[in-house]
Amino acid sequence: MDVIVSLCKRRGFIFQSSEIYGGTGSCWDYGPLGVELRNNIKRVWWRDFVHQRDDMVGLDASILMHPMVWKASGHLDHFTDPTSCGKKGTIGEARKFNLMFKTFMGPVEEDASVTYLRPETAQGIFVNFDNVLQSTRRKLPFGIAQIGKAFRNEITPGNFIFRSREFEQMEIEFFVNPHDRVDGRPADEAWHDRWIAECQAWFTRYGLAAEHVKLHEHARDELAHYAKRTVDLLYEFPMGWSELMGIANRTDFDLKQHAKFSGKSLTWFDEERKEHLVPFVIEPSAGVDRALLAFLLDAYREEEVRGEKRVVLRFHPELAPIKIAVLPLLKKRPEIVATCHDLRHRLTRRWLTLYDDTAAIGRLYRRQDEVGTPYCVTVDVKTVGDPEKGETGDGKVTIRERDTMQQIRVPIADLATVFARLLDAGTAWSEVATAYPRAEG
Amino acid sequence: MDVIVSLCKRRGFIFQSSEIYGGTGSCWDYGPLGVELRNNIKRVWWRDFVHQRDDMVGLDASILMHPMVWKASGHLDHFTDPTSCGKKGTIGEARKFNLMFKTFMGPVEEDASVTYLRPETAQGIFVNFDNVLQSTRRKLPFGIAQIGKAFRNEITPGNFIFRSREFEQMEIEFFVNPHDRVDGRPADEAWHDRWIAECQAWFTRYGLAAEHVKLHEHARDELAHYAKRTVDLLYEFPMGWSELMGIANRTDFDLKQHAKFSGKSLTWFDEERKEHLVPFVIEPSAGVDRALLAFLLDAYREEEVRGEKRVVLRFHPELAPIKIAVLPLLKKRPEIVATCHDLRHRLTRRWLTLYDDTAAIGRLYRRQDEVGTPYCVTVDVKTVGDPEKGETGDGKVTIRERDTMQQIRVPIADLATVFARLLDAGTAWSEVATAYPRAEG
Numbered sequence: 040m041d042v043i044v045s046l047c048k049r050r051g052f053i054f055q056s057s058e059i060y061g062g063t064g065s066c067w068d069y070g071p072l073g074v075e076l077r078n079n080i081k082r083v084w085w086r087d088f089v090h091q092r093d094d095m096v097g098l099d100a101s102i103l104m105h106p107m108v109w110k111a112s113g114h115l116d117h118f119t120d121p122t123s124c125g126k127k128g129t130i131g132e133a134r135k136f137n138l139m140f141k142t143f144m145g146p147v148e149e150d151a152s153v154t155y156l157r158p159e160t161a162q163g164i165f166v167n168f169d170n171v172l173q174s175t176r177r178k179l180p181f182g183i184a185q186i187g188k189a190f191r192n193e194i195t196p197g198n199f200i201f202r203s204r205e206f207e208q209m210e211i212e213f214f215v216n217p218h219d220r221v222d223g224r225p226a227d228e229a230w231h232d233r234w235i236a237e238c239q240a241w242f243t244r245y246g247l248a249a250e251h252v253k254l255h256e257h258a259r260d261e262l263a264h265y266a267k268r269t270v271d272l273l274y275e276f277p278m279g280w281s282e283l284m285g286i287a288n289r290t291d292f293d294l295k296q297h298a299k300f301s302g303k304s305l306t307w308f309d310e311e312r313k314e315h316l317v318p319f320v321i322e323p324s325a326g327v328d329r330a331l332l333a334f335l336l337d338a339y340r341e342e343e344v345r346g347e348k349r350v351v352l353r354f355h356p357e358l359a360p361i362k363i364a365v366l367p368l369l370k371k372r373p374e375i376v377a378t379c380h381d382l383r384h385r386l387t388r389r390w391l392t393l394y395d396d397t398a399a400i401g402r403l404y405r406r407q408d409e410v411g412t413p414y415c416v417t418v419d420v421k422t423v424g425d426p427e428k429g430e431t432g433d434g435k436v437t438i439r440e441r442d443t444m445q446q447i448r449v450p451i452a453d454l455a456t457v458f459a460r461l462l463d464a465g466t467a468w469s470e471v472a473t474a475y476p477r478a479e480g
Numbered sequence: 481m482d483v484i485v486s487l488c489k490r491r492g493f494i495f496q497s498s499e500i501y502g503g504t505g506s507c508w509d510y511g512p513l514g515v516e517l518r519n520n521i522k523r524v525w526w527r528d529f530v531h532q533r534d535d536m537v538g539l540d541a542s543i544l545m546h547p548m549v550w551k552a553s554g555h556l557d558h559f560t561d562p563t564s565c566g567k568k569g570t571i572g573e574a575r576k577f578n579l580m581f582k583t584f585m586g587p588v589e590e591d592a593s594v595t596y597l598r599p600e601t602a603q604g605i606f607v608n609f610d611n612v613l614q615s616t617r618r619k620l621p622f623g624i625a626q627i628g629k630a631f632r633n634e635i636t637p638g639n640f641i642f643r644s645r646e647f648e649q650m651e652i653e654f655f656v657n658p659h660d661r662v663d664g665r666p667a668d669e670a671w672h673d674r675w676i677a678e679c680q681a682w683f684t685r686y687g688l689a690a691e692h693v694k695l696h697e698h699a700r701d702e703l704a705h706y707a708k709r710t711v712d713l714l715y716e717f718p719m720g721w722s723e724l725m726g727i728a729n730r731t732d733f734d735l736k737q738h739a740k741f742s743g744k745s746l747t748w749f750d751e752e753r754k755e756h757l758v759p760f761v762i763e764p765s766a767g768v769d770r771a772l773l774a775f776l777l778d779a780y781r782e783e784e785v786r787g788e789k790r791v792v793l794r795f796h797p798e799l800a801p802i803k804i805a806v807l808p809l810l811k812k813r814p815e816i817v818a819t820c821h822d823l824r825h826r827l828t829r830r831w832l833t834l835y836d837d838t839a840a841i842g843r844l845y846r847r848q849d850e851v852g853t854p855y856c857v858t859v860d861v862k863t864v865g866d867p868e869k870g871e872t873g874d875g876k877v878t879i880r881e882r883d884t885m886q887q888i889r890v891p892i893a894d895l896a897t898v899f900a901r902l903l904d905a906g907t908a909w910s911e912v913a914t915a916y917p918r919a920e921g
């Protein structure tokens with residue numbers, strides 16, 4: 040973990056929040072590469088679980104909500120941890136305290152209403168259930184997905200970004216008709232298993248080794264007060280197997296509680312059975328920060344290449360912060376540099392592309408390996424020719440792939456097509472590379 | 481404005497936060513279409529100002545920061561508003577109160593440190609200035625961009641999402657060498673004017689009518705304590721000309737304050753002059769919510785078509801929540817429905833595509849007009865043919881454009897290319913449409 044923390048700071052992935060003031064000890068800031076990695080994780084998750092599905096819509100609720108939300112959800116009464124850190128004069132006296140951050144809505148503190156920073160995004164979905172239903176006319180089963188910040192006043196934040204007091208969630212509340220039967224079983228139970236499989240497949244599709252992920256079935260005494268069944272995906276973090284995400288069957292608990300406390304009906308009308316019913320809810324709940332940490336850890340490799348150590352982040356190309364680096368073999372030649380800038384500008388509209396000329400080519404490759412850039416494009420003398428000698432260039436550049444370190448020689452005119460196959464269509468490097476001659480490494 | 485508020489709720493753009501509990505009166509939730517519109521605004525802003533520029537990197541700092549940040553920035557002492565709403569017993573006594581939301585970091589309130597929800601994202605950039613410099617080795621001028629939530633305990637939130645207590649900012653801190661001269665003037669002054677022009681161009685490029693945007697130069701007594709000069713972009717909202725965004729010259733105030741309070745050096749080394757200097761900062765600061773409201777208002781049109789009222793949101797295609805709607809002319813024909821589903825799945829990987837069959841085609845078109853979907857694709861009997869009569873289909877579908885309501889007949893095999901031109905390359909409808917025969921309206 041220390042190696043990752045150090046790499047993250049040095050290369051601009053993750054900094055300690057308010058570091059110049061000694062830090063807060065429990066929050067983290069994402070630097071230029073970190074914010075791109077983070078955005079990519081969120082974008083791919085949203086595309087796969089919202090855009091690509093017929094049974095999902097998105098939502099973005101506010102962090103500050105009406106305090107009654109937390110009374111109804113049970114967080115005001117139950118979201119506590121025991122401690123032995125009591126007040127002065129009561130040392131050793133165990134007491135419970137609430138993990139929610141308290142604040143005051145309305146500018147005059149004495150008159151303001153006490154409210155809380157949401158400890159989970161889920162409740163923003165439940166209180167909007169009827170709004171979404173009215174505006175989209177969805178039929179069960181369907182889900183509402185949300186990505187957003189949540190806050191927990193953890194007693195012992197730690198393990199880098201694994202447990203912090205401010206974090207971001209990617210949550211789905213998937214509403215099913217408990218009277219339906221799916222795969223020959225009650226719909227909520229069947230959909231629970233489907234979601235467990237979907238989530239596990241998603242993490243391995245984007246890079247986690249299958250053997251680093253396993254399921255943990257909550258025992259009866261581990262279950263939250265709202266849950267019928269909960270299964271965690273565990274990842275083998277450096278501190279041991281720990282929760283990557285949870286998939287819970289929250290039953291109809293939340294909708295019923297909010298209906299009770301608000302006096303509003305939160306039901307769905309079953310046209311076939313002609314009855315109003317309260318759906319059951321399957322909740323796949325993942326953390327952006329934990330997902331990012333797992334992807335970072337799993338991507339990290341130290342290799343020996345020609346007797347030297349190479350550090351490489353083998354990110355899935357869709358998650359890699361920078362997709363393409365355009366590098367000049369000789370930065371003294373203005374035609375080479377001009378070609379590089381031209382390529383960067385044309386490529387970066389579709390794929391984040393970086394230009395770097397501040398070192399020799401070998402060093403530039405290592406720098407890109409270390410931050411997980413899947414492809415480098417090198418412009419050299421052969422590309423542009425030598426006007427003084429009357430030599431015209433061949434208009435071809437070298438593409439180097441990060442993991443295999445193979446290099447191919449590709450006409451500039453082909454670049455858009457080649458990268459569309461590699462980065463958008465997900466075509467394997469080996470398949471694309473066979474169409475072009477190998478360049479010397 | 482009332483018409484927009486009503487449309488936003490009915491079609492799932494924006495809901496009042498915690499509405500079932502009577503709302504908070506000052507925060508808003510974005511529904512299925514609102515979250516897509518919001519994400520599109522953020523994505524396009526990030527692409528244009530971070531990815532496409534050579535002189536910008538991104539950052540994502542935490543909302544909870546060390547309280548000393550707000551002492552150094554001046555927010556603890558100066559971020560106040562006067563009121564005549566005093567405590568009980570002091571009615572009528574004017575006093576000032578701080579607009580920052582207070583909270584307690586650390587779970588036991590008595591022992592916890594008081595901290596604040598950030599009232600602007602800017603300070604997260606300033607305190608990370610040296611981290612970004614060390615990890616990216618940037619030379620002046622360069623900027624750091626950030627999108628994130630901020631919170632202000634406004635006395636009078638209102639005008640829908642225009643002024644809310646929780647909002648999202650898109651901010652850039654652009655660092656320049658004050659000793660440099662650009663366009664024959666001090667670099668900070670020249671860059672200030674460049675950024676004003678860039679921001680104005682950005683808002684008009686994505687849909688705001690030029691005559692609805694104007695500049696407002698802050699008078700000396702309007703300037704914030706840190707500012708040398710500030711220019712606002714005003715938009716003609718229904719309640720009058722109001723601030724859309726501000727572009728301020730914050731000088732070296734913030735970096736110097738944080739250096740003073742933290743004891744850390746926040747300078748840049750000028751290789752040419754061999755001296756450490758504190759850069760000046762130009763800050764283009766926009767709000768996601770205000771931008772979204774302006775785009776909504778400017779896009780809204782009521783038109784008369786064949787004697788009936790048509791409501792249409794003329795969103796720029798890159799901002800439109802749904803890019804393409806796939807509609808069946810007859811949902812009783814399984815081949816038509818199957819073709820629709822197939823098209824939706826193929827198109828939605830690149831462009832958010834929706835399927836709707838819950839009304840007749842005229843009604844379906846109106847529904848899409850009302851939420852700003854630029855293109856509808858209709859599958860009819862001619863597309864799929866009639867197997868019972870031994871008729872094969874022509875494999876062509878109708879594309880209808882939102883603003884002109886023109887319809888063209890396009891082979892299914894061409895759809896990916898046609899939409900890549902319309903939605904990615906920004907080719908005009910009139911240019912694309914000439915290549916295909918008109919279909920009947």
